[in-house]
Amino acid sequence: MLIFFQIRAADSAHISLITNGSSNHVPEETTMKAYVIEQPGGPQVLQLRDIPSLEPTSDEVQIHVRAFGLNRAETYLRAGKMGEITAPRVPGIEAVGEVIHDPAGVFRPGQRVATAMGGMQFIRNGSYAEQVTVLRSNVVSLDGTSLSWEELAALPQxxxxxxxxxxxxxxxxxxxxxxxxxxxxxxxxxxxxxxxxxxxxxxxxxxxxxxxxxxxxxxxxxxxxxxxxxxxxxxxxxxxxxxxxxxxxxxxxxxxxxxxxxxxxxxxxxxxxxxxxxxxxxxxxxxxxxxxxxxxFPSGLFGTPALPLQGTPLPWLAKEVAAGSIPSIRSQTFAFDEVPKAHRLMESDRALGKLVVLL
The missing domain is CATH 3.90.180.10 (Medium-chain alcohol dehydrogenases, catalytic domain)
Incomplete structure (x- = not known):
């Protein structure tokens, strides 16, 4: 388990991000599939639903999720151990994928990127989804790597x-x-x-x-x-x-x-x-x-002025894993419709490595 306690204060002020997490969100007919938690419980409370896809605001980037890693923090959220679940929640604190839209033009459409933390699953929709809209400060370019999406998904968090x-x-x-x-x-x-x-x-x-x-x-x-x-x-x-x-x-x-x-x-x-x-x-x-x-060390520092992600070793790590110089920590890959099954394995303590979901 990684440490996320500094974010829990924001959890009490959680807004209904699934329907109105942005003042500039795409009309409801633009939807995506995402896992939603409406009440605490076991893996069975993870429900795959169609929800609105949110446009990025001036300080955000919208990403087409290709894969994401699984973390203990998501099982704790699901079980109700990270604050009361008073509105539908989309779990997930990391993802890799391709940029859909960056209003500032810092990242180009189709660019390979990774993202982690930045309030995902706490004060904004998480990464268990086909798309995720995240803070630009929590996005890292993965240009120049040939590593597969499932291997990239094992890296960020x-x-x-x-x-x-x-x-x-x-x-x-x-x-x-x-x-x-x-x-x-x-x-x-x-x-x-x-x-x-x-x-x-x-x-x-x-x-x-x-x-x-x-x-x-x-x-x-x-x-x-x-x-x-x-x-x-x-x-x-x-x-x-x-x-x-x-x-x-x-x-x-x-x-x-x-x-x-x-x-x-x-x-x-x-x-x-x-x-x-x-x-x-x-x-x-x-x-x-x-x-x-x-x-x-709390990972909630990622992307803040105290720990900007410029200079992160992720691009170097991706190249080293692709070259075989650094061994992969990925132990198993699941399909998007197998997330509840993946949660059961994660809670069994038998994974011996990173579990990832490939969309």
Missing amino acids: AYLTVWGALDKSLAIQAGQTLLVRGATTSVGLAAITYAKARGLTVIATTRTAANSQRLREMGADEVIIDNGDIAQRVRDITHHGVDAALEIIGTATLRDTIKTLRPFGAVSVIGLLGGPPVLEQFHLMQDLPAGIRLNF
């Missing part, structure tokens, strides 16, 4: 999160050692492949020994079977501790992860698979070793 956490929060450098705690998640696999491409040594954790081979195939140099207490084993491997750690499990293992770091090392929390984002009785002097830096 996972790799943008990894880029933000590793480069912006942890300032990784070639030659360092990185611990990825919770590495069998799609973002964990992305962290392994990205860090290896950047010249780091990677220690990855999994709770299940059978997953070790998958992690090594992605590039992990060492794999630790995680019983919740791995700090000493990490130190046995590194002697002085790791330079940086990516915490995907969350507060359940954070204290132990902190103990794996060398002096002046850093940990970035990006996931909460282990429970709520609350550290009970956290003692700054006893639980946080001297000089250790602790932060949490």
Whole structure:
């Protein structure tokens, strides 16, 4: 699970985007197919409907969705864990496709692009649809790549999160050692492949020994079977501790992860698979070793002035995956009418990689 809590305040002010999310929307006869959630529940509440297609305003871009990745955030929205569902919602926080219309002319019609976050599924319709209208600041050009749509769909949310956490929060450098705690998640696999491409040594954790081979195939140099207490084993491997750690499990293992770091090392929390984002009785002097830096990276920063997407590594990553230099993290592709089936697999924790939907 990635962290989306900073967006929930906007959720309470959610407007009925399906019918009037823009003051300049296309007449109702212009429709598209999209998945709609009208009440919380299991995968069966995902209903494929015809809904209006919304024209972009001056700061938006309309995209023909070719494929999209699936994320835990969408299962939490569907289950009612991200605020009350008071109006129909279209889930989805990322997509790849072709530009239909950009009023500003920054992106040309037919241009290959990716998009992620920017309020999708929270304050605007999400990407489980044939078309999506998104903030221009959350669109990245994918010109020059030959990678297939389904492989491109595995990149945006996972790799943008990894880029933000590793480069912006942890300032990784070639030659360092990185611990990825919770590495069998799609973002964990992305962290392994990205860090290896950047010249780091990677220690990855999994709770299940059978997953070790998958992690090594992605590039992990060492794999630790995680019983919740791995700090000493990490130190046995590194002697002085790791330079940086990516915490995907969350507060359940954070204290132990902190103990794996060398002096002046850093940990970035990006996931909460282990429970709520609350550290009970956290003692700054006893639980946080001297000089250790602790932060949490929210993907809601994408496209904001704090984290503009110019310079994102997505185009480079697409070329590297196409060339076979970086392994694909995609584990399975579903058809558009199989989204409920894909949600069931995602919730089973058996995906071992990124699930994508191809339209």
